[in-house]
Amino acid sequence: MHTAEFSVWKKITLRRKLIIVAALFTMVLGGLIVFNAAILNAQKDQGTVGGLAARQRTLVHRAVEEMVLVGIGQPADLEATFKLLKDSQEVLLDGGMLPGAETTGLQGMMPATQNTEIRSRLMEQGTLIRALEAEAARYLALAANDTRRGDRLREVRGAAANLQQSVEQIMRLYVNDRETRLNQAIFWQVVGGIVVALAGVTISTVISRQLADPLASCAAAAREIAQGNLRQSQLTVTSADEVGVLQQSFNEMLTSLRDIALQSRSVCENLTLAAAQILTSTQEQAAGTKQQAAAVQEITTTVEQINLSSKQVAERSRQVAGTADAVSQSGHAGLQAVHEASVGMEAIREQAENVAENIITLSERTQAVGEIIATVNDIAEQSNLVALNAAIEAADARESGRRFSVVAGEIKNLADQAKEATAQVRGILEQTQKGINTSVMLTEEALKRVETGRERTNVSEQVIRQMANNIQESVQAFQQIVGATNQQQIGLEQVTQALHEIRQASQQTAATTGQLEKAAVELTRLGEQLAKTLEKYKL
Amino acid sequence: MSGAKETAGLVERLHRQLAAGFDVNDPVFVEQVLKVRARRLAAPRQPEDDRPQGLAVLCFAIGTESYALPLAELAEVMPLAQWTPVPGLAQHLLGVTNVRGEIHPVLNLHAMLTLPEPEGSGRAYVVFLRTPGRAVGLRVDGLSRIRFIDPARLTVPHETANGLPQRFVAGISPETLILLDARQILALDLLQDRRADYRRAT
Structure with a gap:
């Protein structure tokens, strides 16, 4: 609520407003009371003044009597009476303490007279008092037996009569003055009362309107809401007091109600939809349960068949495990044989290597022989040359060199034979070398074959070992199969038991599904009712 | 089995x-x-009279053919270890070789007989001809043996044809042994003295 937007008055709470109004009226009432008290107090003073003015008449009488008494020689306090008369006249004129309190018992302050006419009369009264006093003094100045006293007495009486008349007039004036004042007071009191009453009515009207109008609009809106009309405009927040809070809360309530109604409507739609889905699902479930029961029947049959098959499997596995054990033993024997073959191959390889080394040695020796033969051949060649040169020399010597030519021919023959022999040896050596080469190649081939044989033996050994391992594993696997098949049979019996329970459970499920279907129909109906109820809300 | x-x-x-x-x-x-x-x-020796009669010749091989020279025309045979080609001379002259401190010319019989040159690394021999002056060598591919031939049974080719290389052939024996003519070989121009050359030209 934005309190800053409102004036100071509208920010004040309602309780404080009421307190302020009450205080204002109390103050107005107090003013009226004070006014009345002031008027009554003025009346009291007026009474005192009246009394004082009336006492003047008495005092005039007393003064005349006391003068007569003094004239005849009787003791009387004429002086004091005149003084009291003058003091009273002064007090009436200018205000002050009441004179002669000790004799009259009257006490208090007297206000000065405001009325100009009364004042002039009072002034006149003063002169009349002094005239009376002068007459009295003249009277008393005459001897007691003087005849002129009678005249004088008449004059005193005349003066006294004037004074009396003045007093009467003043008293009449006082009475008139008091009436006038009373009338004025009554008038002002009536006027003030009327004004205060009007002000009270106006203020009450304004405040009540400020209170009642928003409340009335709230009430109207609440009536609309009660009828389900949420499609109304927001209330205007007119103040920051409780009414403003009420309007604000009302607006929030309206918004919340609208939200709630909207959400309820969508939730109701969802609910209806969900209920329909539940119904569909339940029907499907019912169909599924029937299928399930049929499937469970089939599964039970199948499981019994499986049980039969697994018994056969266990029997076969046991037989196969026995056979595989035998095969494994054969594999061990084969492994042993292959190992022996491998050892034999190794021996053959060593011998072949020895043969190869021998052949190499032989080849080296043959080469040495070849080198020697080459040397012999060179020697034969040179011998041939020597023989030829000898023949040439012999030819040069003609007849004397004839015998020498024969020797040369013999030398030549020897050289030729040596050459021929070396050629033969060379041929044999070449054949030997060829044979050695062939042997070397054959030995190499033999070594290669031995190597290949050894590799094959190794491969065979590995294969047989692998096979033995595999067979061993197979034996273990078959033993595991036998064990597993036994467990499988136990499991299958449990499965059969479980299938029986499943069948029972599916029957229960079918019953439950029927109830569920009914409940879903009921739920759908409830959702439709809720939707109808919610349609009352106009959004 | x-x-x-x-x-x-x-x-x-x-x-x-x-x-x-x-x-x-x-x-x-x-x-x-x-x-x-x-x-x-212990085998019986050949009788003295069985010794072959006729012209003693030394057989040698040039290329695939067998040639021969009379022993009387020869001075010496030896392996041809190395020779030095002499620049500016005809191709008939293979070069010169050093024999026991003396320089001898060596003729190229292959070139003279218009035969193909031998393969590079084969063994070679030199046959020195007996001359009044310094001995002249002939390069041959191989020496075989001494034979005796009958000069009367020789076939002389240059009586029917003329020109090289029949110029150097003295005759052909029935065993198709070609007998070379040493004098014709020694009469080659390049072996002649330069002054004789000059004189012959004038």
Whole structure:
């Protein structure tokens, strides 16, 4: 609520407003009371003044009597009476303490007279008092037996009569003055009362309107809401007091109600939809349960068949495990044989290597022989040359060199034979070398074959070992199969038991599904009712 | 099973060979060799009269053909170790070679007989011709032997044809041995003195 937007008055709470109004009226009432008290107090003073003015008449009488008494020689306090008369006249004129309190018992302050006419009369009264006093003094100045006293007495009486008349007039004036004042007071009191009453009515009207109008609009809106009309405009927040809070809360309530109604409507739609889905699902479930029961029947049959098959499997596995054990033993024997073959191959390889080394040695020796033969051949060649040169020399010597030519021919023959022999040896050596080469190649081939044989033996050994391992594993696997098949049979019996329970459970499920279907129909109906109820809300 | 039989035969032969193994120090083997040699030495010598008559010639090979020169025309034969080609001379002259401190010219018979040059690394021999001055060498591919031929049975080619290379051929024997003419070879221009050349030209 934005309190800053409102004036100071509208920010004040309602309780404080009421307190302020009450205080204002109390103050107005107090003013009226004070006014009345002031008027009554003025009346009291007026009474005192009246009394004082009336006492003047008495005092005039007393003064005349006391003068007569003094004239005849009787003791009387004429002086004091005149003084009291003058003091009273002064007090009436200018205000002050009441004179002669000790004799009259009257006490208090007297206000000065405001009325100009009364004042002039009072002034006149003063002169009349002094005239009376002068007459009295003249009277008393005459001897007691003087005849002129009678005249004088008449004059005193005349003066006294004037004074009396003045007093009467003043008293009449006082009475008139008091009436006038009373009338004025009554008038002002009536006027003030009327004004205060009007002000009270106006203020009450304004405040009540400020209170009642928003409340009335709230009430109207609440009536609309009660009828389900949420499609109304927001209330205007007119103040920051409780009414403003009420309007604000009302607006929030309206918004919340609208939200709630909207959400309820969508939730109701969802609910209806969900209920329909539940119904569909339940029907499907019912169909599924029937299928399930049929499937469970089939599964039970199948499981019994499986049980039969697994018994056969266990029997076969046991037989196969026995056979595989035998095969494994054969594999061990084969492994042993292959190992022996491998050892034999190794021996053959060593011998072949020895043969190869021998052949190499032989080849080296043959080469040495070849080198020697080459040397012999060179020697034969040179011998041939020597023989030829000898023949040439012999030819040069003609007849004397004839015998020498024969020797040369013999030398030549020897050289030729040596050459021929070396050629033969060379041929044999070449054949030997060829044979050695062939042997070397054959030995190499033999070594290669031995190597290949050894590799094959190794491969065979590995294969047989692998096979033995595999067979061993197979034996273990078959033993595991036998064990597993036994467990499988136990499991299958449990499965059969479980299938029986499943069948029972599916029957229960079918019953439950029927109830569920009914409940879903009921739920759908409830959702439709809720939707109808919610349609009352106009959004 | 034939393999087994072969193996058995082979083993038997091996044992036999081991039993018959020879040794240079083996007295039986030595005696055998000595007996063969004695038999050969005991063979009857050829009679004096059986010695062949005729012209003694030295046979040698040039290329694939056999040639011959009379022994009387020759001075010496020896292996041709190395020769030095002489620049500016005709191709008939192979070069010069050093024999015991003396420089001798060597002729290229292949070029003279218009035969293809021999393969690079074959052995070569030189046959020196007997001359009044310094001996002249002929390069040949191989020396074979001394033979005796009958000059009357020689076929002389340049009586029917003329020109090179028949110029150097003295005759051909019935064994198709080509007898070369040493004098014709020595009469080659390049072996002549330069002044004689000049004189002949004028």
